[in-house]
Amino acid sequence: MSDTQVAWPLVNNIIRGMSENNTFGMVRKLANGSPKPHQGWDFSASIGTTVYAIADGTVEFIKNNGDYGRQLCLSFNFDGTVYYAFYAHLQTTSVAAGAKVEMNDAIGTTGNSGNASNLPHSQDHLHFEIRTKLKPGAGLADRISPIKIFKRCPLKAGIPG
Amino acid sequence: MSESKQLQRYCANGLLALLLVSGSACWAENEKATTSNDYRIVDLKPAQVNVDHLGLTACTGMFALSATRVLAACRSAKSDTAEDSGLRLFILATEVTKASILSATRGLGDAYSVVLQQRVNEAGKYKNLILADAAAEYAYGTAVYQLDGDKLNYLGDIGYVQMSAEENAISALNITTLQASKDGFKVSFSKDVHRMDNSGKYQRMDARKAAMLYDGKKLK
Numbered sequence: 114m115s116d117t118q119v120a121w122p123l124v125n126n127i128i129r130g131m132s133e134n135n136t137f138g139m140v141r142k143l144a145n146g147s148p149k150p151h152q153g154w155d156f157s158a159s160i161g162t163t164v165y166a167i168a169d170g171t172v173e174f175i176k177n178n179g180d181y182g183r184q185l186c187l188s189f190n191f192d193g194t195v196y197y198a199f200y201a202h203l204q205t206t207s208v209a210a211g212a213k214v215e216m217n218d219a220i221g222t223t224g225n226s227g228n229a230s231n232l233p234h235s236q237d238h239l240h241f242e243i244r245t246k247l248k249p250g251a252g253l254a255d256r257i258s259p260i261k262i263f264k265r266c267p268l269k270a271g272i273p274g
Numbered sequence: 275m276s277e278s279k280q281l282q283r284y285c286a287n288g289l290l291a292l293l294l295v296s297g298s299a300c301w302a303e304n305e306k307a308t309t310s311n312d313y314r315i316v317d318l319k320p321a322q323v324n325v326d327h328l329g330l331t332a333c334t335g336m337f338a339l340s341a342t343r344v345l346a347a348c349r350s351a352k353s354d355t356a357e358d359s360g361l362r363l364f365i366l367a368t369e370v371t372k373a374s375i376l377s378a379t380r381g382l383g384d385a386y387s388v389v390l391q392q393r394v395n396e397a398g399k400y401k402n403l404i405l406a407d408a409a410a411e412y413a414y415g416t417a418v419y420q421l422d423g424d425k426l427n428y429l430g431d432i433g434y435v436q437m438s439a440e441e442n443a444i445s446a447l448n449i450t451t452l453q454a455s456k457d458g459f460k461v462s463f464s465k466d467v468h469r470m471d472n473s474g475k476y477q478r479m480d481a482r483k484a485a486m487l488y489d490g491k492k493l494k
């Protein structure tokens with residue numbers, strides 16, 4: 114049982130489309146059936162939804178580039194280990210790199226930046242990862258399932274934050 | 275308008291699909307090729323077609339193949355099934371008031387976007403290829419189709435990507451060369467590439483070892 118407290122990143126947390134394809138792992142497929150990894154969880158969120166710090170921590174970086182679009186990475190301590198909560202496809206960020214934040218502080222809003230701009234609005238979401246390194250490798254490298262932090266997954270029913 | 279002036283206008287507009295039929299020399303100005311075996315990259319001309327009545331949504335690309343044919347990458351909820359969903363490539367007829375669908379591919383699964391590229395080699399057995407470069411938070415790889423009249427025949431996938439400085443998989447299209455071969459075409463890369471295994475880990479591949487061949491049956 115963990116002693117470390119964490120909060121959910123949104124007020125209403127549910128996996129996009131209640132689909133396993135939007136959870137962590139080798140859950141996605143191409144037309145030819147080849148599996149592709151999803152590096153985190155996608156939470157359904159209409160554009161402009163407030164995003165919160167899941168724990169006390171430090172904003173390691175804020176970027177706006179590539180397929181992730183606007184990104185925020187928050188380092189935090191969980192049971193004595195440093196992890197990195199990575200928020201992507203954001204519309205805005207309201208903190209600066211280097212800022213110390215507390216759990217449940219508002220840190221930005223969800224958007225459809227990066228490659229999410231190609232999805233229908235019904236699929237707008239927060240892409241959320243738990244990383245074990247500040248600069249992770251590609252694919253699933255240096256990432257863990259968020260369920261190891263949150264202990265449950267809002268796949269079939271929402272969880273209030 | 276004289277034929278020569280028409281050709282000049284088409285060249286200026288980049289309407290190369292029309293010229294594939296005419297065999298115009300303006301290819302050299304608009305397309306990139308290094309040897310006679312190389313497939314030329316065609317500069318696809320963006321098109322705007324109303325597809326609302328067809329139930330097509332979230333189109334990520336729409337290009338003129340000719341004056342009356344458009345290649346589009348869109349979603350179609352009514353075509354989706356549990357096994358076949360996502361962005362599809364459509365060939366649309368546009369010579370009448372409302373566009374119509376002539377053909378569609380299988381869905382590209384969980385990809386968020388697809389970048390389309392046309393490559394042509396008049397001397398090749400597969401003269402006209404469409405490359406569909408799929409991506410979500412990172413590049414997935416490239417599906418290859420033969421443009422055969424008003425149909426797109428799926429030939430296989432080029433499962434290679436490049437790795438960015440930030441260790442994110444990005445498209446390998448800009449380092450990919452296609453060359454006509456006896457029964458099909460060869461795929462080669464000008465730099466080392468990466469391929470994902472079934473556990474989600476990438477393996478770096480020497481460019482020479484990563485070369486692929488479509489032999490008329492399979493891209494491998």
